[in-house]
Amino acid sequence: QHQKYIRNFSIVAHIDHGKSTLADRILEMTDTVSKRDMQDQILDNMDLERERGITIKLNAVELTYHAKDGHDYEFHLIDTPGHVDFSYEVSRSLAACEGAVLVVDAAQGVEAQTLANVYLALDDDLEIVPVINKIDLPSADPDKVKKEIEDVIGLDASDAVLASAKQGIGIEDLLEQIVAKVPAPSGDLDAPLKALVFDSVYDDYRGVVLSVRVYDGTVQPGDKIRMMNSETEYEVTEVGVNSPNPLSRDYLIAGDVGYITASIKDITETRVGDTVTNAEDPADKALPGYREMNPMVYAGLYPTDNAKLTDLREALEKLKLNDAALEFEPESSQALGFGFRCGFLGMLHMDVVQERLEREFNLDLITTAPSVTYHAYLTDGTMKEVENPAEMPEASAIKKIEEPIVKATIMAPNEYVGAVMELCQHRRGQFLTMEYLDDYRVNIIYNMPLSEIIFDFFDKLKSSTRGYASLDYEMNGYQESDLVKIDLLLNGDKVDALSFIAHRTFAAQRGREIASRLKGIIPRQNFEIPIQAAIGAKIIARTTIKAYRKDVTAHLYGGDRTRRMKLLEKQKAGKKRMKAVGRVDIPQEAFMAVLKTD
Numbered sequence: 001q002h003q004k005y006i007r008n009f010s011i012v013a014h015i016d017h018g019k020s021t022l023a024d025r026i027l028e029m030t031d032t033v034s035k036r037d038m039q040d041q042i043l044d045n046m047d048l049e050r051e052r053g054i055t056i057k058l059n060a061v062e063l064t065y066h067a068k069d070g071h072d073y074e075f076h077l078i079d080t081p082g083h084v085d086f087s088y089e090v091s092r093s094l095a096a097c098e099g100a101v102l103v104v105d106a107a108q109g110v111e112a113q114t115l116a117n118v119y120l121a122l123d124d125d126l127e128i129v130p131v132i133n134k135i136d137l138p139s140a141d142p143d144k145v146k147k148e149i150e151d152v153i154g155l156d157a158s159d160a161v162l163a164s165a166k167q168g169i170g171i172e173d174l175l176e177q178i179v180a181k182v183p184a185p186s187g188d189l190d191a192p193l194k195a196l197v198f199d200s201v202y203d204d205y206r207g208v209v210l211s212v213r214v215y216d217g218t219v220q221p222g223d224k225i226r227m228m229n230s231e232t233e234y235e236v237t238e239v240g241v242n243s244p245n246p247l248s249r250d251y252l253i254a255g256d257v258g259y260i261t262a263s264i265k266d267i268t269e270t271r272v273g274d275t276v277t278n279a280e281d282p283a284d285k286a287l288p289g290y291r292e293m294n295p296m297v298y299a300g301l302y303p304t305d306n307a308k309l310t311d312l313r314e315a316l317e318k319l320k321l322n323d324a325a326l327e328f329e330p331e332s333s334q335a336l337g338f339g340f341r342c343g344f345l346g347m348l349h350m351d352v353v354q355e356r357l358e359r360e361f362n363l364d365l366i367t368t369a370p371s372v373t374y375h376a377y378l379t380d381g382t383m384k385e386v387e388n389p390a391e392m393p394e395a396s397a398i399k400k401i402e403e404p405i406v407k408a409t410i411m412a413p414n415e416y417v418g419a420v421m422e423l424c425q426h427r428r429g430q431f432l433t434m435e436y437l438d439d440y441r442v443n444i445i446y447n448m449p450l451s452e453i454i455f456d457f458f459d460k461l462k463s464s465t466r467g468y469a470s471l472d473y474e475m476n477g478y479q480e481s482d483l484v485k486i487d488l489l490l491n492g493d494k495v496d497a498l499s500f501i502a503h504r505t506f507a508a509q510r511g512r513e514i515a516s517r518l519k520g521i522i523p524r525q526n527f528e529i530p531i532q533a534a535i536g537a538k539i540i541a542r543t544t545i546k547a548y549r550k551d552v553t554a555h556l557y558g559g560d561r562t563r564r565m566k567l568l569e570k571q572k573a574g575k576k577r578m579k580a581v582g583r584v585d586i587p588q589e590a591f592m593a594v595l596k597t598d
């Protein structure tokens, strides 16, 4: 029976512990990729992933492993990202698998995302295969890490694979353990088709490509399929697997992880978490799917060129297919015109979305400062959810404002407890508890305002613990707080997209800081630009950008008109990520300046 020789597993770990490099070695050892085509972190195939050296998207590949028992096994391996902003990719990957390979860095040991990912895998009842990686490092201490895995996670690590993904050590041991420990899939080949959509991407030629895990039945080209939740039907044009390049197949069967195309052009009708069934012989119940992700932060996305609004909408729709956590709805700003309010899982996610929109869809965008969702309780008894600071009602209409709180778990070595607590306290954190995990590690748990940690908290945490602390957080309700809206005026005009919300105690200071920061960012023009910060009608800070003296085209004597135009055009092209607001050009950094803390 064919299924007996299938193994489906995800590789999970804290960021940088070596997941993608381990995947490289597995692809190499099984001759899935030839030596000639091999490159480092080959599954990180997006330019953005390669440039930043991080995995952003899950990536599923099929490979064949000739095991010591003499049989050929078909492995479906899913490489996953490690950053907290992309944990949705991890949880969707895990739902397609029976096992998880848990990579732990032999020098760093268990970190916050190691734990977070283990919990996700245990939620899905997956078999966990621990791997201690980077044993080649001089600072590696595999025995200590084994003990950590047992004490902190509670997994038996006595026969954990000792590996160096870099040097290719321990790979065969790992593959054998996968064969031995990860259960084979157990779906019913003769039952009606049930396949879970765990990812998708839009392809100009093939339409929507669905990544699926088949649980029951089979699917092949020509089949009529139905998406059980969206109730749409299509005819299958191709099925296949990635290896790692797309490889079409005659059929996919229960237990397989692969892709389906069906000339799906309607991009709004396909959702990750939906169940694909056979339209003529449908399953009676859809698979449970995924819980919807709630965005943590919102920001406005505006095309620098107003004429590109429709392009931006189309791009967002297509990108959403490949980024299920992205949310958006139209919004408008007096300063920036028409755009979209987008919801993200964190700052890195936001950054990646902006970059992908610009690269993959050729757009120039301005992102406004991200904001959390505030709850404004009004004097008329209603509650308004405020995702955009500019929309905060007048102070006189507000009874109280509540802000989102997260439960932040910071894992750090003992000697940094003081530094971590000082930082959390400084960011309005409320100490909850502290757990000693073993002899040298502690989990410090705080309730923190989400707005205080989304921007640079993680960087500050890293720098105050010499890189040793790691962070995980989850939403933990709303709490009343004394918050005020601060407006910024350029040249006397309020720029709504620069408004922000701060705690009253810090408002005046933040207003001054930001006004002076804007002064350094907004380019001089040929007239003076006053910058003011205000709470309601009260000005709390002011400064001025002086006019510039020299006209860039002055040395051309105003004579040669074409040269003059060319120069102006060149200047214009160099004005990427800049938006004209009234008579003032505002660069992208200005919107982000609002968030920076010194």
Ligand code: GDP
Pocket: 013, 014, 015, 016, 017, 018, 019, 020, 021, 022, 041, 053, 054, 055, 082, 133, 134, 135, 136, 137, 163, 164, 165, 166, 167
């Ligand atoms: P990921 O974030 O878990 O996917 O980690 P990567 O595979 O991208 O690796 C992160 C960094 O660790 C890269 O610089 C790798 O070269 C390095 N690395 C991965 N495995 C090993 C290893 O076994 N030994 C050493 N010394 N470095 C490794």
Ligand code: MG
Pocket: 019, 020, 021, 054, 055, 080, 081, 082
């Ligand atoms: Mg990776």
